[in-house]
Amino acid sequence: MKPTQKKRTPEAKPRIAQTITMRDVAREARVSLGTVSRVVNKHPAVKPEIRQRVEAAIVQTGWQPNVVAQSMRTASTRMIGCVLPDTSNPLFVAVAKGAEEVLREHGYAFVLANSNSDGERDLELLNLLLQRRVDGLLFAPSDEYDPRILSLLERTRTPTVLIERELPLDCDYVASNQCNGIRQAVDYLLSIGHRRIALVTGQQRIRPGRERYKGFVQAFERAGLRFDPALVRLDSMDASYAYREVQRLMELHEPPTAIIMGGNLMLPGALRACALKDVRIPADVSIVAVGETDLAELASPPITTVRWNLEAMGREAASIVMERIAAKPSADKRESRRIIVPTEIVLRRSCAPLK
Amino acid sequence: MKPTQKKRTPEAKPRIAQTITMRDVAREARVSLGTVSRVVNKHPAVKPEIRQRVEAAIVQTGWQPNVVAQSMRTASTRMIGCVLPDTSNPLFVAVAKGAEEVLREHGYAFVLANSNSDGERDLELLNLLLQRRVDGLLFAPSDEYDPRILSLLERTRTPTVLIERELPLDCDYVASNQCNGIRQAVDYLLSIGHRRIALVTGQQRIRPGRERYKGFVQAFERAGLRFDPALVRLDSMDASYAYREVQRLMELHEPPTAIIMGGNLMLPGALRACALKDVRIPADVSIVAVGETDLAELASPPITTVRWNLEAMGREAASIVMERIAAKPSADKRESRRIIVPTEIVLRRSCAPLK
DNA sequence: CTGTTAGCGCATTCAG
DNA sequence: CTGAATGCGCTAACAG
Numbered sequence: 001m002k003p004t005q006k007k008r009t010p011e012a013k014p015r016i017a018q019t020i021t022m023r024d025v026a027r028e029a030r031v032s033l034g035t036v037s038r039v040v041n042k043h044p045a046v047k048p049e050i051r052q053r054v055e056a057a058i059v060q061t062g063w064q065p066n067v068v069a070q071s072m073r074t075a076s077t078r079m080i081g082c083v084l085p086d087t088s089n090p091l092f093v094a095v096a097k098g099a100e101e102v103l104r105e106h107g108y109a110f111v112l113a114n115s116n117s118d119g120e121r122d123l124e125l126l127n128l129l130l131q132r133r134v135d136g137l138l139f140a141p142s143d144e145y146d147p148r149i150l151s152l153l154e155r156t157r158t159p160t161v162l163i164e165r166e167l168p169l170d171c172d173y174v175a176s177n178q179c180n181g182i183r184q185a186v187d188y189l190l191s192i193g194h195r196r197i198a199l200v201t202g203q204q205r206i207r208p209g210r211e212r213y214k215g216f217v218q219a220f221e222r223a224g225l226r227f228d229p230a231l232v233r234l235d236s237m238d239a240s241y242a243y244r245e246v247q248r249l250m251e252l253h254e255p256p257t258a259i260i261m262g263g264n265l266m267l268p269g270a271l272r273a274c275a276l277k278d279v280r281i282p283a284d285v286s287i288v289a290v291g292e293t294d295l296a297e298l299a300s301p302p303i304t305t306v307r308w309n310l311e312a313m314g315r316e317a318a319s320i321v322m323e324r325i326a327a328k329p330s331a332d333k334r335e336s337r338r339i340i341v342p343t344e345i346v347l348r349r350s351c352a353p354l355k
Numbered sequence: 356m357k358p359t360q361k362k363r364t365p366e367a368k369p370r371i372a373q374t375i376t377m378r379d380v381a382r383e384a385r386v387s388l389g390t391v392s393r394v395v396n397k398h399p400a401v402k403p404e405i406r407q408r409v410e411a412a413i414v415q416t417g418w419q420p421n422v423v424a425q426s427m428r429t430a431s432t433r434m435i436g437c438v439l440p441d442t443s444n445p446l447f448v449a450v451a452k453g454a455e456e457v458l459r460e461h462g463y464a465f466v467l468a469n470s471n472s473d474g475e476r477d478l479e480l481l482n483l484l485l486q487r488r489v490d491g492l493l494f495a496p497s498d499e500y501d502p503r504i505l506s507l508l509e510r511t512r513t514p515t516v517l518i519e520r521e522l523p524l525d526c527d528y529v530a531s532n533q534c535n536g537i538r539q540a541v542d543y544l545l546s547i548g549h550r551r552i553a554l555v556t557g558q559q560r561i562r563p564g565r566e567r568y569k570g571f572v573q574a575f576e577r578a579g580l581r582f583d584p585a586l587v588r589l590d591s592m593d594a595s596y597a598y599r600e601v602q603r604l605m606e607l608h609e610p611p612t613a614i615i616m617g618g619n620l621m622l623p624g625a626l627r628a629c630a631l632k633d634v635r636i637p638a639d640v641s642i643v644a645v646g647e648t649d650l651a652e653l654a655s656p657p658i659t660t661v662r663w664n665l666e667a668m669g670r671e672a673a674s675i676v677m678e679r680i681a682a683k684p685s686a687d688k689r690e691s692r693r694i695i696v697p698t699e700i701v702l703r704r705s706c707a708p709l710k
Numbered sequence: 711c712t713g714t715t716a717g718c719g720c721a722t723t724c725a726g
Numbered sequence: 727c728t729g730a731a732t733g734c735g736c737t738a739a740c741a742g
Contacts, residue, residue, distance in 0.1 A: 065719090069719035298623055298650055378736095
């Protein structure tokens, strides 16, 4: 060992960009580290004079709290992770926006991740967020029956709120009442004389698909009528699926007189299909779309839709996570919150009474 | 003091949910902490046998790295912050999606915040993200001339890439070529005989507004023609502004024969205005919209638009941040990257030759 | 090749 | 009311 050298060689590292820590503030204010901490955390037991000195020193040094270090100490990152199947779907966009809004109000950061409807990615992203020690999770799994997701969610102590999903386990969720939405749509179509009503929606492994089909079945049941199973298409909520199935439906020997598009991305596909096949709306077929959009409002003719408050869903979901985090120390066994937001039908000119 | 008690009272805290640390793994594998770290960080100098033992112990204990602690040590959070004026605007949504995609590929988390076009919030959010020690920023300031933002950006050592913005300082950015987009639109309209062309766009304090107006002016200049300043409206890019100004334009003694809507949210407003005033498109007025949407494609008639690749912008922006972070140790003085993505015009039936 | 050690920046006892 | 000391979980020297 060279006695002329200290352990470190501080002169090797240029002193540039040395981060300012509370220790610097303490030195500047001629107090101890603990006192600075107390001032920062608004602990009441600090002499006003000292408090002022510290505050001045903070301004003087330009110190900013290091949230990473705080997280390390407090085991709270004040971050909420959010995993969605499609972060460009206006539906989830609105939910995310609502959620981000309330999280920010609470001083929480919003970490957004896109699973692209890939169950593997769901798992991967969840783990990534958990490793980052997010304090809570907003999550819309791509597959409600993936056992790995289920067991992960069951084991984790991180409060989680599902978005438009419902799992076979006890977990908070916020979802829209799609069952009722479709029922409203069918009721309306029945009321204006339609009987051959088609439903195009998808993915029975996630809640919206199931609820939509359920609503469809219920509406007919309650009306004491039977629907034609050949008019029900339950494989996807993509625009391309809508495009294809609307064409196929209209090519049937006995085509439907009305079609419900059960998915907010489907209307463009449906309209394209009608345009291609020279199907007039509502003369040849009545259309109801699920999910309000500019397109629905401004298409020719304007399209009747089922709508609900998306941002409210996001805000609600975020509020629940905040609540769970706040309640963490006390009760753990409170039962899960299940929020169902109502839907309404917006009547426009895309539906005509059956002649 | 009760000598029977140790300092801590571990039996008071139930041992539930004790977090598993590398120390636990080390104990399980009968190696030291450092060795576990080496295995985790894929340091080559570890005997295969020991490596296996550690890996087994990791699985055994169910250990997950604590990214917070890693960040604390390495001063890197592997998070990128993103502040946008409107996280529900499809334009920014697509950019954010593209960005998130490449960030995830690099193992970075994406923290999204919405300023709601509020300059104060911009500042606040930037500080929040910086306190969280994000490694980089994607940012679309609401006001390019806010001196506080400028000085903050100038002082910070956090790599920042602007989205659709250009500041009076040296900073990377990714933007679309709106100037060219509008020029293409005007050129096209001129080529089919229009002379009274209106431009409705906004916010000259941000790049898109300025570039659009610039393109408009340039197109006329290059054609050796003059435009009527009364047909230029530069106050906002809102749908409601479009709604109002289209009406006002069409009420002029000499209304425009063509209108360019310079803002991707404006088309709905414009269409509503035309519907209200019984203005037929393109018989009474030709319309060009900036920004591709379902509505533009499926409106009656379909609307001619200027479009560009939004997700590519996001990917590009994220790539630049990644690059900057990687290059951090070496050069610091490399000049700023300015990426301009090209636009193209999509001709549809909303424009008719002037009779 | 492996073990030991020293902090990263902060919140929080515990003494004074 | 304030200061000193401790450790959150991890990485990166350094010593063996």
